[in-house]
Amino acid sequence: MKLITTVNGYPEHQEIDFIWSGYEEPLHLNDPEQRSNTASTLQIEADALPDAFQHHLANARLILLHLPAFTDGRPYSLAAILRQHHRYEGEIRVFGDVRAEQLDHLHRCGINSFVLKAGEDAESALDKIGYFSKWYQPNISA
Amino acid sequence: MYQYNQDDQRFLQQRCDQFREQTTQFLAGELPAEEFQQLRLRNGLYIQRLAPMLRIAIPYGEVSAKQLRALAAITRDFDKGYAHFTTRQNIQLNWPKLDAMPDLLGRLAEVDMHAIQTSGSCIRNITSDQFAGVATDEIADPRPWAELLRQWSTLHPEFNWLPRKFKIAITGAESDRAAIAVHDIGLRLQSDDAGLYFEVWVGGGLGRTPLIGVCINTRLEPKHLITYLTAVLRVYNQFGRRDNKYKARIKILVKAMGQLDFTAAVNNAWQTLKDGPETISEDSIARFAEHFSRPNYLTLTDQTPSGGIITTDQPFERWYAQNVLAHQQPGYAAVHISLKRTGVAPGDVSDRDLEALADLADRYSFGEARVTHEQNIVLADVEQTKLPELFQALGMHNLDRANRGLATDMICCPGGDYCSLANAKSIPVAAAIEETFHDAEAEHHLGSLSINISGCMNACGHHHVGNIGILGVDKKGEEFYQLSIGGEPGEDARIGRILGPSVARAEIHWVVQRLTQCYQQHRTVEETFNQTLDRVGIEAFKSAAYEGLTS
Numbered sequence: 001m002k003l004i005t006t007v008n009g010y011p012e013h014q015e016i017d018f019i020w021s022g023y024e025e026p027l028h029l030n031d032p033e034q035r036s037n038t039a040s041t042l043q044i045e046a047d048a049l050p051d052a053f054q055h056h057l058a059n060a061r062l063i064l065l066h067l068p069a070f071t072d073g074r075p076y077s078l079a080a081i082l083r084q085h086h087r088y089e090g091e092i093r094v095f096g097d098v099r100a101e102q103l104d105h106l107h108r109c110g111i112n113s114f115v116l117k118a119g120e121d122a123e124s125a126l127d128k129i130g131y132f133s134k135w136y137q138p139n140i141s142a
Numbered sequence: 143m144y145q146y147n148q149d150d151q152r153f154l155q156q157r158c159d160q161f162r163e164q165t166t167q168f169l170a171g172e173l174p175a176e177e178f179q180q181l182r183l184r185n186g187l188y189i190q191r192l193a194p195m196l197r198i199a200i201p202y203g204e205v206s207a208k209q210l211r212a213l214a215a216i217t218r219d220f221d222k223g224y225a226h227f228t229t230r231q232n233i234q235l236n237w238p239k240l241d242a243m244p245d246l247l248g249r250l251a252e253v254d255m256h257a258i259q260t261s262g263s264c265i266r267n268i269t270s271d272q273f274a275g276v277a278t279d280e281i282a283d284p285r286p287w288a289e290l291l292r293q294w295s296t297l298h299p300e301f302n303w304l305p306r307k308f309k310i311a312i313t314g315a316e317s318d319r320a321a322i323a324v325h326d327i328g329l330r331l332q333s334d335d336a337g338l339y340f341e342v343w344v345g346g347g348l349g350r351t352p353l354i355g356v357c358i359n360t361r362l363e364p365k366h367l368i369t370y371l372t373a374v375l376r377v378y379n380q381f382g383r384r385d386n387k388y389k390a391r392i393k394i395l396v397k398a399m400g401q402l403d404f405t406a407a408v409n410n411a412w413q414t415l416k417d418g419p420e421t422i423s424e425d426s427i428a429r430f431a432e433h434f435s436r437p438n439y440l441t442l443t444d445q446t447p448s449g450g451i452i453t454t455d456q457p458f459e460r461w462y463a464q465n466v467l468a469h470q471q472p473g474y475a476a477v478h479i480s481l482k483r484t485g486v487a488p489g490d491v492s493d494r495d496l497e498a499l500a501d502l503a504d505r506y507s508f509g510e511a512r513v514t515h516e517q518n519i520v521l522a523d524v525e526q527t528k529l530p531e532l533f534q535a536l537g538m539h540n541l542d543r544a545n546r547g548l549a550t551d552m553i554c555c556p557g558g559d560y561c562s563l564a565n566a567k568s569i570p571v572a573a574a575i576e577e578t579f580h581d582a583e584a585e586h587h588l589g590s591l592s593i594n595i596s597g598c599m600n601a602c603g604h605h606h607v608g609n610i611g612i613l614g615v616d617k618k619g620e621e622f623y624q625l626s627i628g629g630e631p632g633e634d635a636r637i638g639r640i641l642g643p644s645v646a647r648a649e650i651h652w653v654v655q656r657l658t659q660c661y662q663q664h665r666t667v668e669e670t671f672n673q674t675l676d677r678v679g680i681e682a683f684k685s686a687a688y689e690g691l692t693s
């Protein structure tokens with residue numbers, strides 16, 4: 001599990017290879033020639049269609065998952081789908097409107113790395129994970 | 143009923159502690175208001191017209207005598223000594239204070255009660271048939287499944303931030319008393335030669351866009367219930383609209399995608415989950431069922447007022463005929479207690495009422511009571527020979543009205559007296575109608591009739607599915623009411639049709655009366671309001687309703 005704090009809540013510059021939003025085709029940020037044989041970093045927007053990026057997961061080493069608003073439930077389902085349906089085992093790093101109160105549920109959906117929104121207290125944030133000694137659902141593990 | 147174990151209790155305690163910390167942080171200015179709002183909503187707390195409003199869950203309507211007493215004490219200690227039963231088998235307090243909320247939730251937790259997910263865009267209280275486990279037309283008891291769903295939906299990590307609220311109702315009887323067709327998901331337990339199964343209905347709802355749900359699975363094996371519902375919720379969570387809250391319910395998604403494509407998307411999502419770890423084992427559902435085993439019934443035989451029950455008077459016989467229902471166990475009856483009383487807002491109870499109900503539940507019904515979606519109470523397990531005694535006791539508390547299913551048994555939302563979303567008041571309308579149909583003789587002669595009142599198009603009073611539906615509208619700052627007729631909840635659910643121009647508050651009860659007169663004039667023996675309407679057509683009712691109106 002990783003906790004990352006930044007000034008503006010956005011991940012520091014990453015070598016992002018693709019960004020998926022609701023469109024079928026990803027936005028390529030690197031040389032498309034290389035994309036199939038190197039490990040890549042994908043950025044997935046909340047409105048991405050899970051089937052669209054599935055062929056790129058085999059090479060993915062890091063997925064940046066965008067939480068546009070703390071009230072937006074879509075990334076939770078996307079994380080669950082990545083783990084349960086696509087069997088993706090690498091790092092899923094959530095960024096955006098990530099607040100301390102959200103960490104536990106995000107974690108339970110299989111997200112294992114968090115870029116906290118600016119101004120959130122990092123120390124208390126980690127305490128939120130595992131606050132409850134019991135859950136009524138199995139957790140999705142990373 | 144379901145008994146909490148230590149883990150359940152610790153969980154609830156931790157939830158209270160968590161909310162206490164959040165409230166403290168908020169009051170200290172350390173938690174942004176827009177974030178605290180969402181957190182408090184998920185603990186049942188709204189901010190209303192005059193004060194906060196707390197909605198407390200009564201899961202599938204089952205409540206113990208002990209819990210009723212605790213609720214009574216809470217209304218005294220934290221509120222003004224009364225509370226309101228809602229159409230979703232919840233109970234609401236109208237005047238709690240924000241800073242007292244953590245203590246209040248702590249008091250609820252002491253009796254295994256909570257307000258978790260009674261508001262907010264998440265899975266709400268699971269509702270069911272108030273006669274579960276005792277109804278003579280029951281195929282299977284829905285309560286073990288309802289409790290299973292309550293637990294599964296509680297703080298579900300994936301579904302706490304849905305596009306909009308999500309309501310699940312479940313029934314296990316021939317006759318649908320849980321209105322499953324107007325829920326986001328409606329579940330119907332059925333059985334055939336191969337055993338029990340669920341019919342899964344999706345996309346029903348009232349509000350701005352009233353819709354009857356569609357059946358997307360005609361035979362779901364019960365062991366797949368959780369994985370299948372996860373698939374439905376997953377599709378909704380991903381694709382439900384988030385740009386417009388009036389178009390965010392699952393009903394809009396189902397309609398936009400079409401039943402076939404929606405069903406295909408669910409099946410696709412389900413393939414990953416089916417037979418996975420959340421498949422329900424025989425053992426696990428059996429453990430839930432143990433909590434709902436039959437109480438220690440005596441071996442008795444059936445009695446009636448004409449044979450066996452000592453009848454004292456005529457009022458008793460009328461009450462018996464109207465409010466007493468058949469039971470699976472010989473010698474027992476289910477008793478409907480009306481909360482539609484002269485001078486009291488529909489569904490409202492005082493602390494004394496709650497305590498009286500608790501005592502009667504202890505004395506006559508194994509210490510349990512049920513809340514109905516029509517905002518009444520049921521004692522489900524009463525010995526038939528004790529009915530006269532119970533009737534007398536109810537009379538002492540003004541709880542003996544024999545009006546189950548009659549005109550004065552109205553469903554009514556809190557409306558403009560409490561609710562900040564209201565266009566118009568609804569409680570005074572209910573009071574005027576109550577006065578109009580006050581005469582018990584005439585009301586009985588009129589027979590079964592549902593009148594449902596909502597103060598705005600959010601439809602908390604289910605006006606779309608009332609035989610007569612009344613909806614508050616705002617006409618240049620004045621309270622007006624739009625009428626619809628022909629609505630029906632239950633297995634033949636349908637949405638009422640708008641009658642015509644809206645009418646002023648002062649005239650609404652007259653219009654309702656004229657509609658009932660029109661029905662009485664045209665009906666043949668045994669015909670219901672809707673049957674008469676279907677036969678003679680809406681025009682006859684229209685002209686009767688608007689005859690001689692001033693506005």
Ligand code: HEM
Pocket residue numbers: 188190195227228229230234306309324346347348349350391554555556560561562563600601602603604
């Ligand atoms: C006083 C505070 C209340 C507020 C602010 C409130 C708010 C709302 C809103 C906004 C809707 C529309 C939801 C939609 O269409 O997406 C709604 C629907 C509904 N509410 Fe309420 N409500 C309140 C009280 C109640 C009460 C007291 C009851 C029960 C008597 C109730 C039961 C319902 C039901 C059954 C629906 C309808 C149907 C549906 O969800 O499709 N609510 N409420």
Ligand code: SF4
Pocket residue numbers: 555556557558561562563564565596597598599600601602603
């Ligand atoms: S129907 Fe409207 S007025 Fe009535 S409680 Fe619901 S939101 Fe309020």
